[in-house]
Amino acid sequence: MKLAFALAAATIFGTGAFLLLHRDLVRVVLGVVLISQAAVLTLIASGLTRGAAPIYPLTEGAVSDPLSQGMALTAIVIGLAVTALLLVLVLRVVVAFASREIDEVAEEEAERDAALERLHGREHADEEAAAE
Amino acid sequence: MTALALALVIPWAAGIVLALLDGRRRLVGWLAVAVLAANVVALVVLAGQVLPDGRVEETTGDWPAGVGITLRADALGVLFAVLSSLALLAATVHEVLEGARERVFPGLVVLLAAGLSGVFVTGDVFDFYVFFELSMTAAYILATYGGTRRELGAALVFTAVNLLGTFVFLLSVAGLYHVTGTLNMAQAAARAADVDPNAAILIAVGFFVAFSVKLGLFPFHFWLPTVYTGARPAVAAILSGGLANIGAYGLLRFGGEILPDELGLASTALIAIGCASILYGGVLAVSRRTSSEMLAYSAIGQVGYVLVAIGIGGEVGFAAAILYSVLNALNKTLLFLTVEMRGAIVGAVFALGALSVAGVPPAGGFVGKLELFRAAIDNPAVLVLFFAGSALSFVYVFQIYQFDFWRGARTGSLSGRPQQAVVAVVGLAVLAAGLWPEPLLALSHDAAAVLARAAG
Numbered sequence: 001m002k003l004a005f006a007l008a009a010a011t012i013f014g015t016g017a018f019l020l021l022h023r024d025l026v027r028v029v030l031g032v033v034l035i036s037q038a039a040v041l042t043l044i045a046s047g048l049t050r051g052a053a054p055i056y057p058l059t060e061g062a063v064s065d066p067l068s069q070g071m072a073l074t075a076i077v078i079g080l081a082v083t084a085l086l087l088v089l090v091l092r093v094v095v096a097f098a099s100r101e102i103d104e105v106a107e108e109e110a111e112r113d114a115a116l117e118r119l120h121g122r123e124h125a126d127e128e129a130a131a132e
Numbered sequence: 133m134t135a136l137a138l139a140l141v142i143p144w145a146a147g148i149v150l151a152l153l154d155g156r157r158r159l160v161g162w163l164a165v166a167v168l169a170a171n172v173v174a175l176v177v178l179a180g181q182v183l184p185d186g187r188v189e190e191t192t193g194d195w196p197a198g199v200g201i202t203l204r205a206d207a208l209g210v211l212f213a214v215l216s217s218l219a220l221l222a223a224t225v226h227e228v229l230e231g232a233r234e235r236v237f238p239g240l241v242v243l244l245a246a247g248l249s250g251v252f253v254t255g256d257v258f259d260f261y262v263f264f265e266l267s268m269t270a271a272y273i274l275a276t277y278g279g280t281r282r283e284l285g286a287a288l289v290f291t292a293v294n295l296l297g298t299f300v301f302l303l304s305v306a307g308l309y310h311v312t313g314t315l316n317m318a319q320a321a322a323r324a325a326d327v328d329p330n331a332a333i334l335i336a337v338g339f340f341v342a343f344s345v346k347l348g349l350f351p352f353h354f355w356l357p358t359v360y361t362g363a364r365p366a367v368a369a370i371l372s373g374g375l376a377n378i379g380a381y382g383l384l385r386f387g388g389e390i391l392p393d394e395l396g397l398a399s400t401a402l403i404a405i406g407c408a409s410i411l412y413g414g415v416l417a418v419s420r421r422t423s424s425e426m427l428a429y430s431a432i433g434q435v436g437y438v439l440v441a442i443g444i445g446g447e448v449g450f451a452a453a454i455l456y457s458v459l460n461a462l463n464k465t466l467l468f469l470t471v472e473m474r475g476a477i478v479g480a481v482f483a484l485g486a487l488s489v490a491g492v493p494p495a496g497g498f499v500g501k502l503e504l505f506r507a508a509i510d511n512p513a514v515l516v517l518f519f520a521g522s523a524l525s526f527v528y529v530f531q532i533y534q535f536d537f538w539r540g541a542r543t544g545s546l547s548g549r550p551q552q553a554v555v556a557v558v559g560l561a562v563l564a565a566g567l568w569p570e571p572l573l574a575l576s577h578d579a580a581a582v583l584a585r586a587a588g
Contacts, residue, residue: 082269108281
């Protein structure tokens with residue numbers, strides 16, 4: 001059972017990581033969602049016990065571990081909130097850049113850096129000239 | 133209600149209300165400042181209770197111990213909590229004086245303060261994740277503050293990378309729960325010694341990666357320059373002076389207290405990564421010509437010192453790491469706030485911050501460097517590297533000082549007097565830490581003693 005959970009979590013995490021490295025922003029969001037699901041699955045797997053539902057008053061015999069269920073639920077809720085946030089962020093980026101490719105965002109930053117570099121290079125040349 | 137509960141409830145309740153109000157109004161901004169100030173007061177009162185007795189513990193919701201979530205304030209947590217809320221307070225006053233540009237700004241900063249207070253006073257590993265995510269979520273939105281393409285691009289990178297970091301952290305939490313069967317930090321620390329070393333190492337690596345991403349250490353730093361230069365100065369100050377403390381605190385708490393054996397085992401690796409970070413940050417900062425870029429790379433270099441001190445370990449190493457994180461957070465808050473300002477006081481304050489980064493007396497950074505040298509005294513190679521790193525930082529900060537203030541590279545109108553007063557106050561704090569270092573030194577040794585005691 002542990003092996004099954006471990007394999008499933010690993011596959012989901014791997015797929016998520018692959019998507020996260022994608023250029024398309026929506027796929028990046030999907031990658032984050034998958035990775036959050038891998039974490040949730042691991043949380044469930046971390047407390048695997050067989051038993052009755054852990055509802056008070058307790059019945060005779062073993063009860064299943066309520067803590068990992070509680071953690072998984074919390075993690076799902078947080079994951080949902082974060083996904084919504086990330087989608088809104090992507091939407092704003094898409095509207096602002098009129099593109100959903102991460103390359104365009106990166107390109108603009110590279111251009112800005114290059115412009116700054118040119119400016120500083122020119123200033124440096126001026127300083128050198130002034131020093132001579 | 134105790135100060136411990138108040139420190140969590142005040143910013144949390146007020147943050148929800150403030151998030152509904154229009155933060156562009158002056159009044160709402162000042163309300164947020166008042167809430168942050170109240171939070172600082174609650175934390176200082178809490179510190180007053182914690183420091184003589186050692187710790188304050190409370191179980192939430194009147195549950196029996198072992199069922200409810202424990203809140204636990206000790207010297208280490210309180211020190212970082214007070215520091216972070218002061219950084220947030222300074223940055224918020226600074227921004228409100230200029231006029232907040234988006235309606236959510238005051239509410240988000242207050243919610244971030246709630247998350248940060250929670251992270252530093254929780255005694256529960258999963259609760260740590262929840263507060264961690266609460267503060268990160270506020271920070272993701274804060275990173276978009278300003279709303280132009282530049283900030284949006286930076287926020288996207290910040291969010292994607294740090295979400296990955298928090299989920300790696302969550303995976304490690306699951307692992308820790310699986311091997312120790314508890315979420316309580318003190319119990320986990322007691323049981324972690326008997327855990328199969330292979331499993332413990334994997335878990336420790338997960339924690340390390342998660343916190344290194346937060347700190348922006350060398351191999352995990354790639355998001356940092358984009359975000360710190362892209363964000364508005366106040367937001368950059370909040371991120372580097374407040375939020376980044378989670379990374380240093382987490383490394384100390386999870387490495388020093390819960391998994392000390394694994395920390396000892398990885399000591400050499402930590403020192404190597406820290407050294408790489410110092411050199412990488414220093415060399416790249418020297419090549420930068422604008423203050424925000426220089427500060428971003430400097431941030432990568434400065435956290436390297438913290439990691440080396442953690443790697444050296446022991447009470448002396450931890451004390452040096454704590455002291456240096458505190459001073460580094462103060463320096464970064466101060467310097468990031470001055471990035472877009474002009475004026476006579478701004479120049480003086482920038483010079484003071486620059487002295488502190490370089491580790492020259494009388495600024496506070498000198499004491500931090502002194503403690504680092506003391507911790508690394510047995511390790512000549514590290515000492516040489518510290519010296520090289522300090523020399524690099526001296527060059528890069530004063531190079532920027534020269535460009536910006538002597539040649540007048542900074543353009544724009546003079547900053548208002550109240551704003552200059554804010555940075556002057558932060559600057560005086562940095563100066564005071566250098567002129568009268570005993571209180572801070574004693575605090576950092578108290579905090580380190582917490583870890584040393586827990587590690588046995």
